[in-house]
Amino acid sequence: MKIAIASGKGGTGKTTIATNMAVAIAREGRDVTYIDCDVEEPNGHIFLKPKIREQYDATVLVPHVDLNKCTLCGDCSAACEFNAIAVLGKTVEVFPSICHSCGGCSDVCPENAIVDIPRTIGHISHGDGMGVQFYEGRLNVGEAISPPVTKALRRLDTDSEVLIIDAPPGTSCPVIEAISGTDYVILVTEPTPFGLNDLKLAVGMVQEIGLPHGVVINRSDIGDGKTEEFCHRQNLDILMTIPFERRVAEAYSRGEMMSDVNSEYERRFWELYCSIAEKVSS
Amino acid sequence: MTELVVVSGKGGTGKTSLVGSLAALSENKVMVDCDVDAADLHLILNNRVQKTIEFIGGKGASIVNEKCTNCGICLDYCRFDAIKHESHTENGGEERYWIDKHACEGCAVCVRNCPEQAIDFNEIVSGEWYLSDTPYGPLVHARLGIAQANSGKLVSVLRKQALLLAEQRELDLILIDGPPGIGCPVIASITGTGYVLVVTEPSMSAMHDMERLLQLTAHFGIPTGICINKCDINPELSSQIEEKARKLNLPVHGRIRHDEAVTRAQLNQKSVVENGDSPAARDIRALWEGVKNAIS
Ligand code: SF4
Ligand code: SF4
Ligand code: SF4
Ligand code: SF4
Numbered sequence: 343m344k345i346a347i348a349s350g351k352g353g354t355g356k357t358t359i360a361t362n363m364a365v366a367i368a369r370e371g372r373d374v375t376y377i378d379c380d381v382e383e384p385n386g387h388i389f390l391k392p393k394i395r396e397q398y399d400a401t402v403l404v405p406h407v408d409l410n411k412c413t414l415c416g417d418c419s420a421a422c423e424f425n426a427i428a429v430l431g432k433t434v435e436v437f438p439s440i441c442h443s444c445g446g447c448s449d450v451c452p453e454n455a456i457v458d459i460p461r462t463i464g465h466i467s468h469g470d471g472m473g474v475q476f477y478e479g480r481l482n483v484g485e486a487i488s489p490p491v492t493k494a495l496r497r498l499d500t501d502s503e504v505l506i507i508d509a510p511p512g513t514s515c516p517v518i519e520a521i522s523g524t525d526y527v528i529l530v531t532e533p534t535p536f537g538l539n540d541l542k543l544a545v546g547m548v549q550e551i552g553l554p555h556g557v558v559i560n561r562s563d564i565g566d567g568k569t570e571e572f573c574h575r576q577n578l579d580i581l582m583t584i585p586f587e588r589r590v591a592e593a594y595s596r597g598e599m600m601s602d603v604n605s606e607y608e609r610r611f612w613e614l615y616c617s618i619a620e621k622v623s624s
Numbered sequence: 625m626t627e628l629v630v631v632s633g634k635g636g637t638g639k640t641s642l643v644g645s646l647a648a649l650s651e652n653k654v655m656v657d658c659d660v661d662a663a664d665l666h667l668i669l670n671n672r673v674q675k676t677i678e679f680i681g682g683k684g685a686s687i688v689n690e691k692c693t694n695c696g697i698c699l700d701y702c703r704f705d706a707i708k709h710e711s712h713t714e715n716g717g718e719e720r721y722w723i724d725k726h727a728c729e730g731c732a733v734c735v736r737n738c739p740e741q742a743i744d745f746n747e748i749v750s751g752e753w754y755l756s757d758t759p760y761g762p763l764v765h766a767r768l769g770i771a772q773a774n775s776g777k778l779v780s781v782l783r784k785q786a787l788l789l790a791e792q793r794e795l796d797l798i799l800i801d802g803p804p805g806i807g808c809p810v811i812a813s814i815t816g817t818g819y820v821l822v823v824t825e826p827s828m829s830a831m832h833d834m835e836r837l838l839q840l841t842a843h844f845g846i847p848t849g850i851c852i853n854k855c856d857i858n859p860e861l862s863s864q865i866e867e868k869a870r871k872l873n874l875p876v877h878g879r880i881r882h883d884e885a886v887t888r889a890q891l892n893q894k895s896v897v898e899n900g901d902s903p904a905a906r907d908i909r910a911l912w913e914g915v916k917n918a919i920s
Contacts, residue, residue: 350661350662351635351636351662351664352632352634352635352636352662352804353634353635353636353637353804354635354636357829382804382805382806382807382810382836383633383634383804383805383806383832383833383836385634385828385829385832385833388828388829388832421732421736423682423683423730423731423732424731442729442731443703444703444704444729444731444733445701445703445731445733446731446732446733446736449701449733449736449737450736481806481807483806483836483839483840483843484811484839484840484843485807486776486807486808486811487807487808488805488807488808510805511635511661511662511804511805512661512662512803512804513661513662513768513770513771514661514768514771514772514773514775515726515771515772515773516807517771518726518771522726534887534890534891535664535667535668535890535891535893536640536664536667536890539662539664539667540662540664543661543662543770546770547770547771550770550771551726551771564884564887565887565890565891566891588857591857592857592858594827594829595825595826595827595828595857595858595861596827596828596858596861597827597828597829
């Protein structure tokens with residue numbers, strides 16, 4: 343069972359829900375893995391406090407030109423759709439940060455002067471915390487292209503019964519990379535005009551790629567009823583509503599779990615999981 | 625003329641609400657919403673779209689089934705697993721190759737290597753951008769199509785348009801609402817700007833994200849200031865943020881109290897400073913005075 347937690351808008355409580363649900367499932371004795379795919383700003387570790395057992399580099403392939411073989415013919419730069427390689431004077435310059443690692447340049451080089459070499463753009467950590475298997479991808483600061491790190495995470499072999507995938511905010515390519523191939527997507531929102539606008543975009547996204555989905559409304563009492571109205575109109579399942587509680591917000595700020603301040607949440611997150619499991623298997 | 629960009633690393637720290645207020649407080653400016661994935665600024669600026677322009681983000685490949693001989697060569701060339709194969713036991717008995725448009729990066733490697741020239745390669749409309757009028761001045765904003773790449777490129781288009789407008793109309797300020805994260809759209813939003821205002825809040829998550837963002841602005845050498853939103857949710861962490869700022873020699877321009885007035889203003893489709901007096905409104909006015917001095 344693979345469940346992704348996503349939201350159009352950032353800061354709606356994605357990580358809170360993902361980590362709390364993971365822990366609730368673990369406490370029921372299930373084997374669960376949490377994967378932090380918000381590789382630009384991963385936060386799951388703050389709550390699960392994992393003990394990291396292994397760490398490895400996330401790499402992409404970038405071209406390296408052997409100038410002894412190169413005739414400066416320019417075929418490589420003509421083939422590159424991303425302007426990431428150019429013949430400049432008597433050398434060939436590669437711009438790694440905008441290279442998409444497509445292999446186009448090495449494919450066309452008539453002199454076989456280009457080899458692909460790995461370049462580290464981030465790293466992946468693996469460990470466990472609070473009974474949950476933990477994986478995190480982390481993009482290096484200054485790197486622009488994040489999807490390869492997410493892709494590396496999603497390709498991991500984990501044989502856990504339940505996979506909880508914490509997606510980055512938004513609706514563009516890094517999110518798609520994170521949620522594709524999952525069984526169910528939880529869209530987290532809050533009942534404000536911004537939250538609703540971004541929920542509509544997120545619903546459009548999951549419908550476009552055809553994944554089953556439902557909504558969790560966080561801080562459900564701070565705004566107006568328009569988000570619920572929207573969900574009813576669109577026939578979206580409202581899986582859970584979480585009212586605003588200052589002590590929960592304060593606990594969150596310290597990196598604590600919701601169930602630490604209100605034990606009822608452990609049961610509620612387990613029920614959330616069960617209701618999704620039921621939808622997926624039916 | 626100055627480009628001031630407001631970013632946060634972590635989403636949901638109140639960045640857009642703050643930009644809405646700065647739009648009301650500042651003079652002679654153009655606003656730009658660079659959070660193209662989830663553009664919300666227009667919701668509180670009472671905008672009227674004057675112009676809508678298609679955004680061509682890049683190119684995409686698609687297989688013309690009539691020409692394709694199912695040789696399978698393209699499949700091995702695509703490094704993005706965008707080419708899919710259905711054998712004759714699937715798809716109702718018809719073998720075929722097709723391209724998943726969400727996975728295709730538009731590199732053209734398959735196009736060049738197809739022996740039958742069976743792969744089309746065309747420009748893709750991946751969103752649109754708008755020029756709006758608002759009571760506060762012009763607004764440049766956009767909507768990236770769902771599941772699209774190239775948000776950084778769209779951000780660059782928006783910033784270029786804003787610059788053009790600022791020159792034409794002799795405006796003093798370009799006020800930019802930036803996207804969350806530290807990746808491609810953020811880099812496109814901050815490079816070459818005059819000042820970065822980082823909105824954070826006193827939580828472990830937001831602080832962690834702020835630190836990564838500060839590394840990024842330092843990396844690009846852009847003058848940076850900090851605003852602590854919801855500062856009273858955790859006073860201890862708020863002072864840690866101040867301490868951090870002092871160590872890095874960065875000014876803290878404002879501390880905004882947690883205040884339901886912020887949500888109320890949003891529900892009224894107004895900025896906080898225009899929706900009656902409130903603690904948050906007062907804090908934001910004070911903040912703007914500090915930022916104004918820093919950028920002038
Ligand atoms: S295609 Fe090969 S030989 Fe030609 S310029 Fe590029 S690296 Fe050099
Ligand atoms: S690998 Fe692709 S993107 Fe990178 S330089 Fe070569 S052709 Fe350009
Ligand atoms: S290489 Fe061309 S002919 Fe061969 S499967 Fe791909 S599209 Fe079809
Ligand atoms: S254009 Fe590139 S990414 Fe798209 S299908 Fe062809 S090889 Fe794959």
